[in-house]
Amino acid sequence: MPDRKPVESSDPAELRPEARPGARLEARPELRPDLPQAPRRARFDRALVFVALVAIWIGLATVLGTYWVGSPWGVALRLGSGVWGDLWQALAFVLGPTWSDSAVGGMTRPVNLGLQGQLQGQILVHASYTLFEAVAGFLLGAIPAATLPFLLRRLPIATAVIDPFMVGGYGAPKLALAPLFILWFGIGIASKIALVAITVFFIVYFSALAGVRALDARLVQMAQVAGASERSVARHIVFPGAVPYIFTGLRIAMPYSIGGAVIAELISANRGLGYLIQLGAMNFDTTGVFVALVATTCIVFLGNWSVDTLERWLLRWRPPADTKAEVGS
Amino acid sequence: MTAAAEPLLEVRDLGKRFAGRAGRDAPAWVIQGLSFSVNEGEFLTIIGPSGSGKTTLLNMIAQIDVASSGMVRFQSQPAPIGDPKALNPGLTCKIGYVTQEDNLLPWRTTLQNVLFPLKVQGRLNDETRAHAETLIKAVGLAGFEKHYPHELSGGMRKRASLIRTLVYDPPVILMDEPFGPLDAQTRVQLQEDLLRLWNLGRKTIIFVTHDIGEAIALGDRTLVLSRAPARVAGEHVITIPRPRDIRGIMGHPDFGTLYQSIRAQVQ
Numbered sequence: 001m002p003d004r005k006p007v008e009s010s011d012p013a014e015l016r017p018e019a020r021p022g023a024r025l026e027a028r029p030e031l032r033p034d035l036p037q038a039p040r041r042a043r044f045d046r047a048l049v050f051v052a053l054v055a056i057w058i059g060l061a062t063v064l065g066t067y068w069v070g071s072p073w074g075v076a077l078r079l080g081s082g083v084w085g086d087l088w089q090a091l092a093f094v095l096g097p098t099w100s101d102s103a104v105g106g107m108t109r110p111v112n113l114g115l116q117g118q119l120q121g122q123i124l125v126h127a128s129y130t131l132f133e134a135v136a137g138f139l140l141g142a143i144p145a146a147t148l149p150f151l152l153r154r155l156p157i158a159t160a161v162i163d164p165f166m167v168g169g170y171g172a173p174k175l176a177l178a179p180l181f182i183l184w185f186g187i188g189i190a191s192k193i194a195l196v197a198i199t200v201f202f203i204v205y206f207s208a209l210a211g212v213r214a215l216d217a218r219l220v221q222m223a224q225v226a227g228a229s230e231r232s233v234a235r236h237i238v239f240p241g242a243v244p245y246i247f248t249g250l251r252i253a254m255p256y257s258i259g260g261a262v263i264a265e266l267i268s269a270n271r272g273l274g275y276l277i278q279l280g281a282m283n284f285d286t287t288g289v290f291v292a293l294v295a296t297t298c299i300v301f302l303g304n305w306s307v308d309t310l311e312r313w314l315l316r317w318r319p320p321a322d323t324k325a326e327v328g329s
Numbered sequence: 330m331t332a333a334a335e336p337l338l339e340v341r342d343l344g345k346r347f348a349g350r351a352g353r354d355a356p357a358w359v360i361q362g363l364s365f366s367v368n369e370g371e372f373l374t375i376i377g378p379s380g381s382g383k384t385t386l387l388n389m390i391a392q393i394d395v396a397s398s399g400m401v402r403f404q405s406q407p408a409p410i411g412d413p414k415a416l417n418p419g420l421t422c423k424i425g426y427v428t429q430e431d432n433l434l435p436w437r438t439t440l441q442n443v444l445f446p447l448k449v450q451g452r453l454n455d456e457t458r459a460h461a462e463t464l465i466k467a468v469g470l471a472g473f474e475k476h477y478p479h480e481l482s483g484g485m486r487k488r489a490s491l492i493r494t495l496v497y498d499p500p501v502i503l504m505d506e507p508f509g510p511l512d513a514q515t516r517v518q519l520q521e522d523l524l525r526l527w528n529l530g531r532k533t534i535i536f537v538t539h540d541i542g543e544a545i546a547l548g549d550r551t552l553v554l555s556r557a558p559a560r561v562a563g564e565h566v567i568t569i570p571r572p573r574d575i576r577g578i579m580g581h582p583d584f585g586t587l588y589q590s591i592r593a594q595v596q
Contacts, residue, residue, distance in 0.1 A: 221393045222432040225419035226446035226497070236449065240436040317436040319479040 070287030078291045082123030085110045127295050129272040133189055133261040134303070137196025142253065145204035146246050149212040150234060159209075170202040178264045192264040192272070199260045200253040207249025211242025244318070247311045254303045262296055273299075335405060336366035337533055338390065338501065344398035344558075345385050359385050361558035363399070367533060369500075374536045374544035376595060377554030377562075383537040384429065386559070387503045390535065391426045392416045403501075422450060425499035427507045431490035433478040439489050440465070440474035446497040457496070464492040468522050484515035488522070495526060501533045508543070520547060520575050528572065541591050545569070546578045551587075553594040563594040 054072055061071040088110055092100035099105045152159045178195050185191035219237050228236065265274025273292045280288025345360040359382040367373050377383050388394035389401060392408055395416055401408040403423070409415035419426065433442045443461050447453045465471055468488040478486055487507060494502055508516045524547065527534060538544050544551045545567055553563040569581050578584055 218428065218430060218432050219434060221418065222426075222428065223445070223449065225391055225393060225424070225426045226449060226493075227419060227422040228446075228449035232449040236445070237434070240434070243436075315436075317438075317477045317479075 066287065067284070068286060070290040074287045075290045075294060078287055079123065079294060081110060082291065084108075086122055086124035123276070123291065123295060126271055126273050126276050126292075127299060129189070130258070130261050130265065130274065130296070131299055131302075133192040133264075133272065134196055134257045134299070136189075137193040137261065138200050138253065138257040140193060141197035141200030141257075142204045142250060145201045145249075146208045148205060149209040149242075150238065153212050153234070153238065154230075166202065166205060169198075170206060174199040174202075174260065175263055178267050181264070182268050187268045187270065192261050192269070195264045196257045196260040199256050203253040203256065204246065204249040207252070208242060208246045211245025212238060214245065215241055243314055247307070247315070250307050251304075251311075254307050255300050258296065258300050258303060337369040337371075337404065338367040338535075339402040340365050340386075340390070340400070341402075342399040343386075343389070343396055343401060345382065345389060345394075346397040358397075358558040360560075362560045363554075365552055365561055365564075367501075367535060369533055370531045372527060372534045372536065372547060372549045374538060374548030374551045375554060376538055376541060376544045376551060376591065377559060378556055378595060379539060381554045381557055382559040383539075383554060384505050386554075387426065387505050387535065387537060391418065391424050391503055392420060393418045393426075419499070422446075422497060422499055423501060425494035425497070425502040427491055427494050427502065427504040429505045429507070429509060431478070431486040433486055433490055433493075435478050438475050438477055439470055439481065439485075442478070442489055443493050443496055446493060450497060452497065461492075461496045464495055467526065468492055484511055484519065487511065487515075487519060491519075491523070495530075498530070499532075501535070504534065504536045506538055507536075509539075516543075517575055523547070524571075524573065524575070541588055541595065542579070544591070545584060545587050546573060546575050551591060553591055556596060563591070565591060 057069070057072050061069045066074060088108060092105070095105075100109070149159075152162075174195065177198065178191070181191040181194045185194055215238055219241070220233055223233050223237050261272065262274040262277070265272035266278050267274075269275040269278075273296050276292035276295075277289050280286065280290075280292060341364045343360055343363040344358060346356045346358050349356050363386070375383060375386070385394060389396045389408070390403075393416065395413045396408065396410050398410065400410070403420060406420075434445065437445065440461070443465060444453060444458070447457050447461070465474060468491065470485060470488055470492075473481060473485060478489070481489065491507065508519050511519065520543065536544075536547055548567050551565045551567060552561055553565070554560070555562040565587060567587065568583050569578065569587075
């Protein structure tokens, strides 16, 4: 077999099927030409949409007045000064008075920059509370939810027994549980984590269950013939096969986890972005509300990016057809 | 092909029935009264029309499916009849099975797929790893060890699935139309690879195909199955001496006669 040599070149032209019979997947070279352009195009169009949205926002703020709609400038200034205020505090704490009393430290002190009036105070601190609640609740809900279908795989009767309760739990409006959880767990962080966890749990449970059910029986038979034990089958066949399904659930659950945390804070809390929203609304401070909303959105982006990155790494074995769909989106 | 007193594998009066669609059809016999035996080191090819239960037969020998009646004995050990729970798939790694689909794990690279049986059997060490690498080189997959299955061509996937079974050295290998969907050129190449590998190890192989030429070119003996319910419709000893030249086998004087008589029986 003389024509089979390792693929050394990454030049797509050399990977084309006609140049190298049967050497590599045909879909790749065909996909390649779009790849460098499509993301660039998407990035440009995205920037355009962003500008358009900001323009609409400015328009609304101008027409309705900043009393009703905080202007983007006001929001940006407040957000920036809030973040800087927190960073300055952190630097002062870490580096001590040598820095905060130094020339640079003194000059950049928020008060001296004239930011004090703008300072909503501790936006990063509030954001980190919300982020912590969301992440902790997400893990607390997602890990058991992803594990349970694997434990139930060999117990079809138990699965059938709990099924209607799971469907009920999935369908019930979890946000309606927030007041109850606050009653049970207090207005602190625990009630928020509980609400996020229960929201995430049902979403991830059903996607993991779908993953376990989509198992390819032929792969299991192959593994059994090759001498795989029940445990090996679960670990090497069932689990990797279900991972794409689990990620579908995680992707859907991620914004819910942040939304759940914020809404629980709205109802009753003394910190977090939901608290800031509530505080802003009570003081007729729409800019403050917008600041908290923008910060919330930033956290959603951060969460999405984390899930995406983890997924891309775990599912690097998947055919590039998926990337094509992503590029097109 | 020694005339041992006890055949390695014995199938007697085997029957397989699939339940009909609930309440509508009577249960249908796919295989009924099928008998044959296989000796150690023999290359048996089985040919039959599509739908004649060839895959079902191999599934029952590999014990991933259960027989409804009759007997399957491997090394004098009978397989369970009618009780799927008592099955022992692969008979504790004694029977390897190269299925029609390659069934490579999409989340494992070529090398990881080939090493998979060794890993789950707890036999992964430097020696077996070196053996796997030898096999990978022997079938021309060197350089593709780190590729995922979707990055390989159909022929390469087939080769990977073939050596995944060879790597743990089961004494018997079942092959279910392994080269079916491939183009003629790749196919001949793989047939040559297979014969070369078989010559090295002299395993017992049961090879199912629907291609008469392939059945003659590879086998010591060819069984012809009838339409469902399948039974043995004919048996032919392939007299063409080894080593055989796959590309030139059609020119052999015995080929034409064998081909004609087998074709007359395959309906």
